[in-house]
Amino acid sequence: MIETIRAAFVIARRDFTAIIFSKSFFFFLLGPLFPIGIAIAAGNLGSQVSQDIDTSIIGVALSPEEAEKLLATRTRLADSLGSKSLPELVILDDIPAQEADIVAKLDSTKSLAAILSGTLAGPVLTGSPRDVNLWQGKMALLAETALSQPTAVEIETRYIRQTGSSSDRNQMLTAQGGQAILILLTMILAGMVLSNLVEEKTNKIIEILAAAIPMDAIFLGKLFAMLGMALVGIAVWSTAGLSLSLLVGVNWGALAAPAVGWPLFCVLMILYFSMAYLLLGSLFLGIGAMATTVREVQTLSMPVTMGQLLVFFLAYYAITKLGEPVEWFAVLFPFSSPFAMIARAAQMDNIWQHGLALLWQVVFTMIIIRFSVMLFRRNVMKSGQSARKKSLFARVTGK
Template identity: 45%
Template sequence: MTRLLESAFVIGRRDFTATVFSKTFLLFLVGPLLIIGISILFGNLSERMARQDMRSTVSVIASQAEFGEMEAARARLAPAFGADELPVLVRAEPDYVLEAQIADLLGSRDKRILAVMTGGVARPRLTGAVSETGAIREQITLIVEEARHRRALDRAGAVPPPLEIEFVKVEESAGSLAASRAVTARGGQLLLFMLTVFLAGMLLSNLIEEKSNKVIEVLAAAVPVDAIFLGKLVAMLAVSLVGIAVWASAAILGLTLWPSEAFALPQPAVGWPLFVLLVLIYYAANYLLLGALFLGIGSQASSVREVQTLSMPVTVAQILIFLLASFAVGPFNSLVAILAAVFPFSSPLAMIARAAQTPELWTHALAIGWQALWVWLTLKLAAGLFRRNVMKSGSGPTALGPLRSRA
């Protein structure tokens, strides 16, 4: 065991140094930051432009008094709908030829009028390219009804004072707590899934270069194959953690300079310090589990083309695993959620969701031990298949061997 660990350390240090102290690794670190930064910038700009383009404008041909009633009614209803939900009302002075005025307003390209309302509050008529049962018609109807009711109350002298509802705020309720923790659970799952998909896929092609230039034969003659696989797997995990540390630092700096409530998640059940620690532990477990599997699959391929062919089913399998783990959000004690926590390759994702929803800790100790066992078993299986299929004659059958022989 001591020789295995020493050999794995030597292999891992060699791979880690060769990867981190290279020019391509700097591009690997900076590339995602640039992509995310540009995406956020253009996303915000396009969102503002889309909000302006999609904002509904209705022209109201009415006198100043009637338009004022409708605008006041809209102002009273707007807080219940949101600032941009109700259509914007724009007044137009009544002209002599009403039909021609409606056609001019609807045909104006700079005003972007969606519909034109005539007849005032008494006999409203809506003309435009809107659905008879759509939201615009219903909202205009609601605004007119509110204006009618306020007019009737004004004439009767029975306008009630503004209604004030007594509000009693509590810190939390069972329903709001469960819903907020479910948001954190899905956020933790998505973070682990995206990082693993982005970083673990490199292990599929980790051995291709060394197999092609016969370096793997030299390594296998000097150290056990198990040590080669263990060293490469741990080295790539360390490389991924370096990348995550750089990206996390950039994210913290960005949120410090430009704070945003959109990224604020509710507090998990185990508390933030322990939840962050569990995120790191389960990320390492998820990476080692899938990485050992990918290393074993990729070691059977003999060319980059075969690795590219294998990447599609591997990605689909990861998505299916993520879907299975998503059942652990909400009813985390259901049968499907427990199966997701027991199945080794979905266990890290399911358990991080459980950490966000329930404060019990003994299940995490059990799950981490279970995942460590499966990392060892998967690594032993991958090394055994490589030793038997590839190292047997220097270039044994590959993962696509049956397909190639049929062709």
């Protein structure tokens, strides 16, 4: 076992050094700029569409006469200002009396962003800081117009940490963002494992290495060398993105904190990316063991890529199904497990489950590597003129 680890380290160091110090690696680092630019443009468009569609709902806990007057004022102003520029108002039947009752009402009613209580002359707006700051001015305008008085109405604000609606919504957005980053990085970077193996098979380098080093060590070394290269690329991209965000003044405080906290969430992002990369990379090694030409590589890798998208869609769908059978399936299925677990990290604060998930993913990665080694020994180590003429099915089954 120790000899295998030492041999794997030698292979990893050889491949890592050859890739990092090559001229093509610089252009590889520039490659994601194009999809990132497209993603930023699409994100801005999507946020605008979301802003146009998603209107906050504010509960009105005033007397029946004042509530009706405020609702009629909102209808009149919507004709001139536009309905999307004003929040939706819902009159609450059971008016909460105490501040604690208002907080409980916000937590129990998931659709409400804030609650307006008190009187029109002395209104009180209670909600999360984001929602209160967003609608405080508009609610003051509605109150002034409803009272038909020239003096300004001062709205008293009461902040709660987060409403039930905003907490669930924001953590779900964090889960979606984490999954999107994982799948984007995995699909960009994992394919290099396949191209590297096929290139060395074509040059017969892999057969020379196999004569001196155990195949398990070669595959492990190649996997971790490519993972190291991927982490270097991510570090460069993250540094550039962070520097750019500081220059433009991005408000990081507006980001919704995940349930496990940002430090642990970032660590889990790195760990789950590593496992997603190793799982897909080990599968690509098996494909490389079966393929003898670049055309076969393209033929075999396309179903895997499409399957990876289906796996991502499964994990993405399961975000809102915590604890349900479909979500447990996404957690237990090895290829979707990293994506489903990072969503859990954003929405659930229990940490022990991540240790079990990572252990399960490591075990399954080793199983795939062993299977890939078996395929390689059948197809490459016994290669020859007769073996080259075998069909793809025969190479997979070893017959």
